Amino acid sequence: MTIDSSRGGGIRGGVHAHARPIREADIVVIDGLRVTSPARTAVDLAMAGDHGQALSIVDSARLTVRFPNADTRPPVTVDQLEESAEVLGWRPGLPMFRRAMAESVQDSGSAGSRAPGRCCWSGTCPSRSYRRTTASAGGTTTRTSRCPG
Template sequence: MRRSSVTSPPPRSIVSGWKKPRHDHVHLTGTAGAGGQIRGPRHVYPGPVAEADIAVVDGLRITGLAKTAADIARASTFAQALTVFDSALRRGAAKKEIAEHLKGRRPGGPAARAALRFADKDSESVGESWSRAQMIAALLPGARLQREYRVSGKTYRVDFDWAGRLIGECDGMVKYDELLRPGESAETTMAAEKRRELALRRLGLAVVRWNWGMLERGEVVPLLIGWLDALGLRGASPLPVAAG
């Protein structure tokens, strides 16, 4: 690889952690300020890239976390950008640092900056980030993320909490058998989830769940609107802008 180029990790690198690049499809950013080009599996983005924005992983020069997140977000939808930013913040990137890479008049910049305003490291999965993107687009009232409840000596952390009255849980794409500990079965895991939900309901909380398929079909927002209306929570504050 030429010294004038640096590898730019694709979205999966942010969401799932740094991975060794696929050799059949490589993204590069020119460090000399040249324009971008696509030649077969080789995608070159316009530079330049400062040395401070370059990290070395397994001996390979790659763009750092903040710059990678910003570059991906500019070429993404609002929901995708929010997911990338949430993940980058969880991995230690700072909002101010990402914002620096979003300055200037480049395609996709305004939408990416809008997504960054709502990014939150407490959004712990792709499903939660996608859920939040749909809530933001629908102007739903803000939910507190990862709130903890103590019930009968046990602590339960919930995905979304509206005013201590409504709990939202995103099941994502994870199957119960992927969460099993040694000696556990899918049935015991499902039973534990049911006990958890019943414990929260005993506190007087309403609990609503959704999964990946419901996000794909656009069913989550109507579901939440029904519950928020029933509990008189639609007039609550709009979604907050996360700090950080």
């Protein structure tokens, strides 16, 4: 649970309270409950994970659904993500969030779709190649890529 405060977090009655400043724009009401917006939720989660998780979270927030329906939420914009992060000030996860933002692309195809190739750049890819299968309305495409590292 996030509380609108700069201090006073901790565990209370089994509930983890995270003290963070929250803008009114970062609060939405769903079924009568006040919850953080998709942008703020993405920022909070991206700051808590590793690089792969942060990139997948940011990509997912920015993803435009290919076949939307009435319940599909619009993608989160870069500006919305930046504004939600700005209010937090410096946090230990901020550099990870910034790195994920720099690598994220609008409509990446699927959240974290570039994740398999990241290990190749670091030289930790065990197979030196990776395979990606993409499904679309026109069929399925499989592509095998060689690692550059």
